[in-house]
Amino acid sequence: xxxxxxxxxxxxxxxxxxxxxxRNLTIGLVVLAVLLLAxxxxxxxxxxxxxxxxxxxxxxxxxxxxxxFLIIGxxxxxxxxxxxxxVNLLNNEVRPILESATEAAETxxxxxxxxxxxxxxxxxxxxxxxxxxxxxxxxxxxxxxx
Numbered sequence: 001x002x003x004x005x006x007x008x009x010x011x012x013x014x015x016x017x018x019x020x021x022x023r024n025l026t027i028g029l030v031v032l033a034v035l036l037l038a039x040x041x042x043x044x045x046x047x048x049x050x051x052x053x054x055x056x057x058x059x060x061x062x063x064x065x066x067x068x069f070l071i072i073g074x075x076x077x078x079x080x081x082x083x084x085x086x087v088n089l090l091n092n093e094v095r096p097i098l099e100s101a102t103e104a105a106e107t108x109x110x111x112x113x114x115x116x117x118x119x120x121x122x123x124x125x126x127x128x129x130x131x132x133x134x135x136x137x138x139x140x141x142x143x144x145x146x
Contacts (some may be wrong), residue, residue: 047054 046052047057
């Protein structure tokens, strides 16, 4: 059997746009990486030249790194506060809800067991006895009539 005999699957416009978006994003990231690498190489080349202001650039970079650490420390503090609020929410709100849901399930289980024992089981016994009596009477009528 040749592959030409199989029907072609329809191409949806959403699928091609998603592929196009992914391809464009990948191309943009590659171009950005190449530009950053070229800028780094150019910076190292110019800083290696005699008379370049490497000391002042070093000081500026140290200040920028310290500022970045300050921002990261603040973000970590916010993360710890949010984590503490989440733990508090789980302990004070979700746990009581789960406990009440468990209690409701246990109550329903007891109710169904009670109804099954006190109502359904006797009715099933009476119905089965009635069905057996009906069947016995039917068999006796058939036997007596012949």
